[in-house]
Amino acid sequence: MMEVKGFKCTSCGFATFPKHTRCPRCKGKDFSELGLNEGRLMTYTVLNATPPGVPKPLQLAIAEFEGGVRLIGQVSSGRPEIGSRVRLVESKLRETPRGICTGFSFSVVA
Amino acid sequence: MRRVAVIGCGITKFGRDPRSVVDILAEASLAALEDSNTSNQEIDLVYVGNMASGEFEGRSGIGNALVSELALEPAFASKIENTSGSGGAAIHAGWMAVASGQCDLVLVAGGEKMTSVNTEATTDIIASLTHPEEYKQGATLLSFAGLQARYYLHKYGAPRESLAKVAVKNHYHATMNPKAHFQKIISVDDVLRSPIVADPLRLYDFCPISDGAAAVILCPEEGARKYVEDPVVMTGIGGATDTHVVHEREDPTLMKAVKTAAQHAYEMSHRGPKDIDVAELHDMSTVLEIVQSEDLGFFEKGSGWKAVEEDTTTIGGNLPINTSGGLKAKGHPIGATGVAQVIEVVNQLRGRCDKRQVDASVGLTCNVAGFGNNAVITVLERP
Numbered sequence: 218m219m220e221v222k223g224f225k226c227t228s229c230g231f232a233t234f235p236k237h238t239r240c241p242r243c244k245g246k247d248f249s250e251l252g253l254n255e256g257r258l259m260t261y262t263v264l265n266a267t268p269p270g271v272p273k274p275l276q277l278a279i280a281e282f283e284g285g286v287r288l289i290g291q292v293s294s295g296r297p298e299i300g301s302r303v304r305l306v307e308s309k310l311r312e313t314p315r316g317i318c319t320g321f322s323f324s325v326v327a
Numbered sequence: 328m329r330r331v332a333v334i335g336c337g338i339t340k341f342g343r344d345p346r347s348v349v350d351i352l353a354e355a356s357l358a359a360l361e362d363s364n365t366s367n368q369e370i371d372l373v374y375v376g377n378m379a380s381g382e383f384e385g386r387s388g389i390g391n392a393l394v395s396e397l398a399l400e401p402a403f404a405s406k407i408e409n410t411s412g413s414g415g416a417a418i419h420a421g422w423m424a425v426a427s428g429q430c431d432l433v434l435v436a437g438g439e440k441m442t443s444v445n446t447e448a449t450t451d452i453i454a455s456l457t458h459p460e461e462y463k464q465g466a467t468l469l470s471f472a473g474l475q476a477r478y479y480l481h482k483y484g485a486p487r488e489s490l491a492k493v494a495v496k497n498h499y500h501a502t503m504n505p506k507a508h509f510q511k512i513i514s515v516d517d518v519l520r521s522p523i524v525a526d527p528l529r530l531y532d533f534c535p536i537s538d539g540a541a542a543v544i545l546c547p548e549e550g551a552r553k554y555v556e557d558p559v560v561m562t563g564i565g566g567a568t569d570t571h572v573v574h575e576r577e578d579p580t581l582m583k584a585v586k587t588a589a590q591h592a593y594e595m596s597h598r599g600p601k602d603i604d605v606a607e608l609h610d611m612s613t614v615l616e617i618v619q620s621e622d623l624g625f626f627e628k629g630s631g632w633k634a635v636e637e638d639t640t641t642i643g644g645n646l647p648i649n650t651s652g653g654l655k656a657k658g659h660p661i662g663a664t665g666v667a668q669v670i671e672v673v674n675q676l677r678g679r680c681d682k683r684q685v686d687a688s689v690g691l692t693c694n695v696a697g698f699g700n701n702a703v704i705t706v707l708e709r710p
Contacts, residue, residue, distance in 0.1 A: 233575055235460045241570065260481070260579060262473030263526040264465070268451045271465035279474055279574045287574040289474075291464050299481055311465055318463055 219307040221321050223251040223286040232284040255304050256282035258323070261297040270312035278303070278323055288321070295325025302326040331425045332551035332558035333543050333707070335363025336670040339438075341508040341539035341658035348380050348440035348540070349389055353396040355540035355663075356436045360397070363544040364554045371430040373404040376417030376437030377662035380406075382452045383443050393436065402434075410456045411468075411611065412696025413437060414541065414665025415703030419566050422705075425545050437666035438540030449536050453661075456697050458572045469533065471573050471698040472612035473525025478579045479614055480527065482629065487527060489632035491518035493613035494531050494655055496641050501652025503642075503683035508537045508658030532613045537658030541667035548710065559673045563598060563706035565591025573698050580629075584702040585622040585693060592691070593624075596706040600624035603646065603706075604687035605675050607668035609695035610653040616640075619693050620648060623704070647685045650675060665694035665703060672707045 225232040228245035234253065239246055261278035276292035280303050293308045295301070308322035337358025339351055352375060360366045375390040386392070390404035409416035414437030421435040441449055454467040479485060495515055501507035513531060521530040551558035567587035570576055576583070593599050600623055608623075610616035617631040625646060626634050634640055640648040651657045651671040654664060672690035674680050694703045 233572075235458065235572065241575065260474045260478035262470050262477060262528075263523070264467070264470050264473065265522065265526075266446070266450065266467075266469055266524050267465055268454055268467055269447055275465050275470075277464065277466060277470050277474070279579065289461055289464055289466055289574045299477070310463055320463055322464075 219305045219321055221253045221288070221305050223253050223282065223284060224248040225251045225284060232286045234286050234288055251284050251286065253282040253286055253288070253305065255302065256280040256288070258297055258299060258301040258303055260299060261292065280323055291322040293322035293324055295327065297325055328426045329428055330548040331422050331545055331561045332548045333561060333669065333673050334546055334551050334555045334558045335359045335365065335544040336673055337362060338506050338541040338667055338670050339539050340506050341537045341660060343442050344440070344538035348377065348384060348386060348438050349392045349396060351440060351538060351540040352389070352393050352436045352438040352542070355438065355542040356393060356397055356434055359434065359542035359544050365432060365544055368432055370399045370402045370432050370434050372421070372424050372433045373399060373402050374417040374421050374433070374435050375404070375406045376413035376665060377406055377439060378408055378410050378413050379452050383440055409701060410696040411661050412665060412694050412701050412703055413662040414667065415694030416665070418665055418669055418705065419564060419703050421545050422561055422564050425547055431546060433545045434542060435545060435666060436540060436542035437663040439660035439662040440538045441536050441660060442538050446536060461572065468611065468698055469525045472614055473528050475579050475618065476528050476614040479618065482580060483632070485632040488515050489636050490532060490613040491515045492635045493610060493616050494518050496635065497610060497649050497653040497655040500642060500650050500683060501656035503681070504652050504657060507652040507656055508535055509652065509656045528612060528614070534611050534654040534659040537660045539658060539660035539663045541663045541670050543666060543669055557677045558710065559676045559707050560710045561705055562708050563592035563596025564704065565589060565595065566701070566703045567591065568701045569699050571700055580618055582618055582622045582695070582699040582702065584699050585619050585695065585704070588702040588704040589623045592704040592706050598689060598706050602689050603691045604689050605650060605672060605685050606646065606648050606691040606693065607651060607671050608648055608653065608693045609664070610649060610655045611659060613655065616648060616653065623691065623693060642683055642685055650680065650683045650685060668692035668694055669705060669707065676707060676709050
């Protein structure tokens with residue numbers, strides 16, 4: 218399990234990931250952190266053509282989390298379906314010339 | 328503000344081209360100068376739409392290089408980069424230069440040399456336009472199309488075959504366009520049996536990787552007939568952006584940049600979606616042509632797929648879309664596309680499209696950057 222931080226605008230309450238310099242809704246500049254843990258899968262794809270350093274096939278999905286925050290992420294375990302519940306886990310994501318890149322991925326809750 | 332006319336067009340054969348991007352641009356530009364009878368005139372300004380000459384070929388300063396190839400000094404020149412909307416952005420900038428009264432003759436060229444690197448490297452060069460948090464996950468433009476397609480099919484109950492039909496239609500159109508990359512009829516079965524790329528999308532749902540260039544000459548409408556008998560007027564143009572991060576968009580099937588840019592172009596031209604007789608849309612993937620046909624107001628949201636199934640958007644239908652073959656079959660040399668779209672509509676309005684000619688007096692182009700991060704729309708008319 219892994220918690221990802223979303224960013225909630227302290228002026229209007231709109232939350233996003235990743236963080237922006239200004240809030241997309243009200244242009245506010247101050248944010249509080251919002252813990253993201255569990256979400257629902259909106260859409261997914263399975264890629265057979267992946268960029269360098271990413272093994273194929275790659276399952277990639279968009280899911281909606283606490284506070285309406287959406288994330289794009291790799292599905293590292295389970296079979297994705299629209300509406301599936303997903304949890305965030307830490308994974309190796311891709312190899313780059315600067316080393317191995319790790320971060321969150323989605324694990325489908327059975 | 329002055330009204331702007333397109334008086335000349337030039338385009339190379341899209342596909343694998345052994346030459347460097349500057350040489351490809353020079354061929355298209357020279358053809359545009361000759362088509363507009365401005366070969367011996369002084370050109371004020373040269374804009375070159377190109378995304379990644381540095382990454383593909385290790386070349387920079389290609390605007391200046393092009394000027395020198397064509398002996399257009401001392402025209403001011405600059406490259407304009409807006410990812411897959413680079414051509415449209417160059418058109419937008421060229422239009423502004425003429426409309427504002429600053430320039431009287433402008434060359435706008437767009438081009439890309441892509442086959443100098445392999446497919447994996449090309450995909451990665453293009454993926455550099457994504458947000459680092461998207462890139463890190465392995466997201467590419469192909470994957471965004473796959474995510475959008477699945478959501479669209481699910482939300483609107485559209486059959487998978489309707490997406491394949493876009494590819495079939497655009498391949499058919501391309502067989503009548505000698506400049507198109509592909510010259511081959513395909514069937515719905517061919518699309519559905521091609522290898523999966525970004526499920527539910529398959530190889531034939533995507534545009535190929537092509538080299539090519541396209542160029543137009545712009546001047547004020549007043550005086551355009553000094554050069555040619557059949558100028559086409561750009562009566563409306565609009566550019567707009569949407570969120571950079573794709574997953575932040577409220578509705579993954581709505582391309583807000585397209586919608587907003589179209590509103591601007593419609594307002595300026597005093598035209599609406601019902602006035603459009605022919606259109607070139609940015610079908611990097613089949614699903615995108617359908618989504619854009621809705622966001623431009625041609626069809627209601629969620630019903631664009633029906634228009635494809637009913638042949639409304641095929642040559643011979645009420646609103647032919649992508650008569651050139653589109654990005655899908657004509658090809659998508661990134662920086663060339665926005666200019667090539669304008670050329671197809673101008674040629675339709677000038678009656679120069681031979682076998683693929685349709686009856687049209689008002690046309691529209693829709694060039695999209697990134698995955699809907701930015702869009703440029705033009706409305707073109709016979710004066």
